[in-house]
Amino acid sequence: MRDSLGVAVIGAGMAGKAHAAAYRTAASLYNPVLPPLRFVSIGDVNAQFGSAAAQRFGYERHDSSWQAIAEADDIDVVSVVIANRLHREVVEGLLAAGKHVLCEKPLSDTLEDARAMAAAANAASTTARIGFTFRRTPGIAYIRDLIRNGTLGKVLHFSGRYWTDYGCSPHAPMSWRYKGGPGSGALADVGSHLAYVAEFLCGDIQSVSGGELSTVINQRPLPLGAVLGHDHSAVSDSFEPVENDDVAAFGARFPAGIGALEVSRVAAGHANTLTFEVFCENGAAVFNQRRPAEIGLFLHEGASANNGYRQVILGPEHPYLAGGLAMDAPSVGFGQNEAFVYQARAFLEEVAGVPEDASLPRCASFDEGVRNMEILAAVTSSAQAGGQSMTIPAPAFA
Numbered sequence: 365m366r367d368s369l370g371v372a373v374i375g376a377g378m379a380g381k382a383h384a385a386a387y388r389t390a391a392s393l394y395n396p397v398l399p400p401l402r403f404v405s406i407g408d409v410n411a412q413f414g415s416a417a418a419q420r421f422g423y424e425r426h427d428s429s430w431q432a433i434a435e436a437d438d439i440d441v442v443s444v445v446i447a448n449r450l451h452r453e454v455v456e457g458l459l460a461a462g463k464h465v466l467c468e469k470p471l472s473d474t475l476e477d478a479r480a481m482a483a484a485a486n487a488a489s490t491t492a493r494i495g496f497t498f499r500r501t502p503g504i505a506y507i508r509d510l511i512r513n514g515t516l517g518k519v520l521h522f523s524g525r526y527w528t529d530y531g532c533s534p535h536a537p538m539s540w541r542y543k544g545g546p547g548s549g550a551l552a553d554v555g556s557h558l559a560y561v562a563e564f565l566c567g568d569i570q571s572v573s574g575g576e577l578s579t580v581i582n583q584r585p586l587p588l589g590a591v592l593g594h595d596h597s598a599v600s601d602s603f604e605p606v607e608n609d610d611v612a613a614f615g616a617r618f619p620a621g622i623g624a625l626e627v628s629r630v631a632a633g634h635a636n637t638l639t640f641e642v643f644c645e646n647g648a649a650v651f652n653q654r655r656p657a658e659i660g661l662f663l664h665e666g667a668s669a670n671n672g673y674r675q676v677i678l679g680p681e682h683p684y685l686a687g688g689l690a691m692d693a694p695s696v697g698f699g700q701n702e703a704f705v706y707q708a709r710a711f712l713e714e715v716a717g718v719p720e721d722a723s724l725p726r727c728a729s730f731d732e733g734v735r736n737m738e739i740l741a742a743v744t745s746s747a748q749a750g751g752q753s754m755t756i757p758a759p760a761f762a
């Protein structure tokens with residue numbers, strides 16, 4: 365166990381701020397098993413963003429290059445929270461410098477880069493993990509428990525959507541999210557989360573079919589200044605083409621059933637709707653990120669005349685919550701920011717050498733990040749082949 369861990373976050377944008385805040389809260393949860401944390405630096409090429417985030421979240425300094433963070437002796441742990449196409453260079457540089465790295469999803473923007481990153485991670489002496497935040501959502505983790513412990517049992521049918529509306533307005537400014545090859549749009553951005561959640565619940569996807577990718581807003585205005593996250597900042601009257609998908613859909617075959625998955629960044633009225641229903645041999649469950657403190661559960665039990673979906677309010681009996689909130693009572697309310705905290709905590713526990721059976725479930729490996737991208741690449745191939753079915757080999761890792 366180390367004496368202390370120095371923490372840095374690269375990227376002070378929408379998700380970077382969630383990482384910066386999550387590290388601060390992580391040590392205050394559960395049992396005090398972590399070594400003291402030092403909140404050292406926020407790295408961002410935009411010095412104004414870096415400085416504002418460092419001040420807001422109480423980090424000692426800000427740096428304007430990832431190299432400065434790689435070279436710093438007082439930093440051990442780094443989150444990489446920048447545009448997907450930048451992940452490889454930064455992650456490889458940090459691993460070579462001996463840092464522990466938590467990288468945002470999707471692992472990269474191309475499978476080739478993602479595979480190279482996984483090779484670098486497997487060769488490194490430090491820990492490299494990818495943040496699939498929704499596995500930390502108490503309702504999703506609980507539904508998985510119900511599937512695995514046989515209460516719900518085998519999944520027969522999964523229906524999932526991740527609808528967002530950040531690209532709904534044609535006046536929304538051009539940003540890195542609209543650039544890249546086929547499948548690098550909504551499919552990579554939110555489809556990576558949905559595909560991960562689908563496998564988390566239903567088991568390995570064996571094939572995908574009926575792939576559809578659609579760009580419905582073909583050009584976007586250039587921003588007048590720097591754009592953070594989904595901000596609708598002031599724009600110029602110059603436009604650039606949108607290169608990737610606004611909407612994507614596909615079918616998936618799981619070990620025991622099938623699924624339908626749909627993602628969008630132009631779903632008006634749905635800023636952040638990850639929702640799914642799983643139909644299982646013993647009942648069904650429904651989750652909606654808009655109401656993250658509850659799930660719907662239907663079980664085949666009791667008199668059929670009285671049976672139906674019940675609302676299960678999540679609290680200390682459910683995953684992550686006992687000790688995972690300052691006030692861990694039922695119905696206090698929680699959301700996506702807590703999922704970033706549980707993710708940060710799991711990563712820090714692993715880096716600090718807390719045994720697996722005494723820590724939160726470990727974060728996903730880079731191999732799992734590659735696997736996730738292989739599924740998305742197969743969806744893109746299916747779309748390019750008129751919806752043809754694409755087989756996905758079983759993962760080579762446990």
Ligand SMILES: NC(=O)c1ccc[n+]([C@@H]2O[C@H](COP(=O)([O-])OP(=O)(O)OC[C@H]3O[C@@H](n4cnc5c(N)ncnc54)[C@H](O)[C@@H]3O)[C@@H](O)[C@H]2O)c1
Pocket residue numbers: 374375376377378379380407408409410413428429430444445446447448450468469470495496497553591592593594
């Ligand atoms: N897990 C989640 O729920 C979630 C949510 C949002 C985004 N993400 C992921 O997080 C990553 C970042 O997304 P975002 O929405 O926060 O992006 P963003 O556009 O809001 O922020 C990116 C930041 O990176 C900075 N930057 C650009 N180039 C840089 C460089 N070379 N070095 C250091 N900083 C640089 C920018 O100035 C900006 O502040 C993406 O991989 C995205 O998929 C994950």
